[in-house]
Amino acid sequence: MLDAIEKLMVEQRPGVVPQSLLGKALTYLHGQWPKLIRYVENGNWPISNNPCENSIRPFVVARKNFLFADTVAGAHASANLYSLVESAKANGIDPYRYLTWLFQRLPLATTVDDYDALLPWKLPANLR
Known part of the structure; x- marks a missing residue:
């Protein structure tokens, strides 16, 4: 599922206006992606802080x-x-x-x- 989301993010991000709501969401997702992956790879971490x-x-x-x-x-x-x-x-x-x-x-x-x-x-x- 995460591979599909990452593929969509990488494909769609260049064609979206950065200041649009979708552009802001994709930019945020791109910036947080390493943290999301790190969290998913370690099942011992709590989902909430x-x-x-x-x-x-x-x-x-x-x-x-x-x-x-x-x-x-x-x-x-x-x-x-x-x-x-x-x-x-x-x-x-x-x-x-x-x-x-x-x-x-x-x-x-x-x-x-x-x-x-x-x-x-x-x-x-x-x-x-």
Whole structure:
């Protein structure tokens, strides 16, 4: 079926006005063709990326809110805190528990290894 669609696309595209609706559709199809083929060749990939889109939606909303911060430093602080909360949620951790645990240990961190140990996925299992 895909071979037939590709054949029609290749045959018809040169004779269609690029700015027409059909021309725009064929141009779009041509540009997306490698991705479509890649998807069809790997049956393990989900047909929808809605879970990914839904997971980044809070970041997009927050990014718009950061535009109205009083200062650049305030926007950076908000973004950093938001990133910590969303990282905790992405790892199945209650953000409040993680932030409580983090803020108790963060002042004691001095080395890269100390900071690495504070990542959300390193939260002890008994605190999750």
